[in-house]
Amino acid sequence: MTRYILGRLGGVVVILLAVCLFTYLIFFKLSPDPAVMICGKTCTPERIDSIRDVLGLNQPLLTQFWEFLSGIFAGRDYGSVHCSAPCLGYSFQTNESVWSMLTARLPVSITVAVGAAVLWLLAGVIGGLVSAVKQGTWWDRTGMGLALGGVSVPNYVLALVLQYVLVVKLQVLPFPSAVSFVDNPLVWFESYLMPWVVLAVGYACLYARLTRSNVIDTLAENYYRTARAKGLSGALIMRRHALRPALTPITTIFGMDFAGLLGGALITETVFGLNGIGKLAADSIAKNDQPVIMAVTLLAAFFVVVGNVVVDLLYTALDPRVRVVSA
């Protein structure tokens, strides 16, 4: 087992390195003069030169890349500025180390992800379960119809509609503001409510459909029939013999979806003006702040790849049949 985990972690490192290299290539080599891009809009020729110098952009690619990598572990000097480990780069437009920019915004993205995840899991799984048990009834048809609609609405359209209706017209919610939970829990909650709902709707509908089809499959299984023949109580049958088997694939999908969200929900954060990783990515792309873009890409890839490993390990924990094989 430990060999397996070590092997997977090795794979994680390899993929992250590949992502790193690829991103570096794209950003630092694709544009004709990266220093100009990195410097930003208000720039002087001297600054461009100093950036080129400090980042070593005239050096061979591998040397540049190596300096970037070693900087992650040992810290790096950008001219007179020292960026301590882990140094994921330095933004010459905001004059901050990228790492501090990321850590400042990560909590927002995590809050968005966790809140949405709770909502969509509850709504999706329960909705799907009810639909499956009441298959063919009015309840099922309406639920699935709504789910189809929810899956088809682009989240920015939903975000704009909700904002228009709830904030502008009905005025029941304020525009989201950057207030921390400790300072004002109510405003904090109101600020996050719409982003949570918008993000959750698409996933909830997806999970409802998925849960429904998985549970319907489970209800057709022989062991479900056995459970009924044993005279077990309805709740016990639902819990152990209908829902539990259906949830295994959903858990793994959820792991991947959640890991993806940790890297920032770009569109949702942008539309609602939340200062998370997603918005940071969007803003940096608009400003051509390459070091930040690179770091955000790397962070998002990190979550996804680690999430992949966690999910696979989780699967062996969840499905006894797989456990024995991998042991």
Place this chain on the structure above:
Amino acid sequence: MTTTPALIEVEEAVSPGPSAPATPPASGRRILTTITRDKGALACVVFLAIVVLMAVAAPLITKISGWGPYQFDSAAINSDLGGVPHGALGGISGSHWFGVEPQNGRDLFARIVYGARVSITISLSATLLTGVLGVVLGMLAGFYRGWVDQVISRLMDFLMAFPALIFMIAILSSLPSGNRPVLLVVVISAFGWPYLARVIRGQTMTLANREFVEAARACGAKDAQVVFREILPNLRGSIVVMTTLAIPGFIGTEAGLSFLGVGVAPPTASWGQMISSSVSWYSVDPMFFAIPGTFLFLTVLSLTVLGDKIRTLVDQGAAA
């Protein structure tokens, strides 16, 4: 975000269990008859036919409606009020069937029609490219195993690890505006094919171990024949289902990218870009938001409903 969840959902539905039989896929005729009998599906087909018609015959349609997508009609907007269209509902009139865009007075109907062209061509091309890449690479990996499989699987892992949206935006924004639609198709497909390939790979591996493949080989069939005559026909169901359900995802992705400003370059019309422009106007001219939004929603919805029905039919065909 838009592409991934739909494809993963389809993956889960389509991936065969250990006892999945390789039976003849549902025939095209059966799919057609079932769909024509279902009112909901029929409505979707009708709507999609309209959209496709818009896409294909855009120049002709706009000639009939009277305004092109790039023409400015300053008479239709009230420049004193900052560019708000004259008349109710965003300026709907006999001359401008869907009204006009605020500020520049462009005919909304024409822009919707040309936007349909963008959505349909990009999503269909992306689906085609993704389909080809996904099926070919998936089959290669599943059939030959060994180092071919290793290389392709690592490549898939690599691409799936990338935060696709961020990357797409970054690439698209750093490259010059040159052939945008082609670039969009390439970028979207580059991140889309691994999801199809993963399913195809799994199914190819299962199928390659089946007795009928062994039998074919025993009769002297070469690799290429085995692949095309024995394995590919049995993959038809999965391919149809996954590509059909990928189309609405790609439409959403293109619209999303255009919404963020990195899709097709203005002044080319795109529904996503129109929605983005409409944001600053939605309190005074909600129709500018509602019309492209509704078209986008209904198109994705119709495709998803149809894709669902096709998936049910394919599953039933396999289960029969």
Place this chain on the structure above:
Amino acid sequence: MSAALFVVDNLTVTLPTSSGPVDVVKNVSFTVDRDETVGIVGESGSGKSMTALAVLGLLPRGARTSGSVKLDGAELLGRSDRELRSVRGNAISMVFQDPLSSLNPYYTVGLQISEMYRTHRGGSRSAARKVAIEALERVHIPDAARRVDHYPHQFSGGMRQRVMIAMALCCSPSLLIADEPTTALDVTVQAQILELLAELQATTGAGLMFITHDLAVISSIARRVLVMRSGDPVEYGTAEQVFSDPRHEYTRMLLDAVPRIDDEVAS
């Protein structure tokens, strides 16, 4: 003579199909006494499994039944799901054909046995676990105390069927319904399971309703036999009667279809 334990009288089962309602069981009548094995024989599609499902109220949605099914004088047909739950697994237990798919792969066999015991008899988890171990020992599963924590896929086919039988008997039912319990097993294992069933019947005194398409199996264990074809009861009598002097042509056909070692092979 005491009244029969289990009486089925004119049972009819109608299932809804795309081409209209179909009678899959038509006016079937038979009885099972304590300590008696009754075999129900027929080809696939004859309605024998439906009969069993009808007894426990496990028919698919939309199914309709008529007639009477009585256990110890109490009518079972038409009772609500809730009422039947106290009968299922308790007074009447069922063993199914494919033990691998009939056991939940996500839970240990111990849990699947003890959940049944606790539902009908209550008690703590540790007490129920002891019952599960005893149940496994009764069906001769070696090292029961350890294997009670194993998952279904960790047992061989024959062992799994023993687990199912153990589970079915853990609440001492008066009637055990076995729906093709040996069909999915190797021939040698089949014999072992049949022996086990006979032994358990002797010790518990339960009635056994044995459903199968295999005449050879029936002949070795059943005292009375019901032959079914396409939902109709074709022949009903003692085993000696049915096998040596079948009254119906279909029964004769079935008997003739069993290959004998001294048959001449048509050339």
